[in-house]
Amino acid sequence: MNAPGLDRAALVHEIHRVLDEIQDPCSVSMSLSMGLGEMGLIEDVNVTSTGRVEIILRLTSPFCEFVPFMQGEALRKVRELEGVSEVVVTHDDGLNWDDDLMAPEAQKRRQRRLEAMHRLTEEHKAGSPSVSDPSRVRAT
Known part of the structure; x- marks a missing residue:
């Protein structure tokens, strides 16, 4: 079932915007306060024709202790967007981030x-x- 009138490109843009409102806890601890987008922590965002949103977060380390926080905040913020029917947030293995992604x-x-x-x-x-x-x- 398609979501009538769903502008997927606009929704992806809005999702990136709200994900960047989430501050990376490690950058906050260094008094830098950078959003997930600024830090290069958004690996992929996909929106289906039914409004299902799939987000893959890129971790800076396989030992990241803040995954539950970032996933929870992403779920909370993206669920509130118009046109979103479902949100799934996963993450990579934490082995492919470097500061060039910032x-x-x-x-x-x-x-x-x-x-x-x-x-x-x-x-x-x-x-x-x-x-x-x-x-x-x-x-x-």
């Missing part, structure tokens, strides 16, 4: 953050008292 601006933010952390580590090794100021770690 959005270009997200890559830059991550690189600035890593460089800031490296500078603080070097300052700490040198005995600089400035490492007690957490605001110096934030990347913009």
Whole structure:
């Protein structure tokens, strides 16, 4: 049974938008707060003519502890979209992600953050008292 008037391309676009509203917990822990799309964690989105949505998440590691959170949030957000009749969220084995899959601006933010952390580590090794100021770690 087809869902009358279902614009599958528009729905896929909207699904990507709401999935990117879900913050990757690991990026949040690094004070970067990146969405699943920004992080390159959306492997595939398929919408059938009946409105069934199939999402495959790409994990950054086979040992990702946040799979239930990301799956649950994806289910919750996508179910609310008009035209969606069913949602299935699965994931890969966590062996094919690398930072080249991130959005270009997200890559830059991550690189600035890593460089800031490296500078603080070097300052700490040198005995600089400035490492007690957490605001110096934030990347913009």
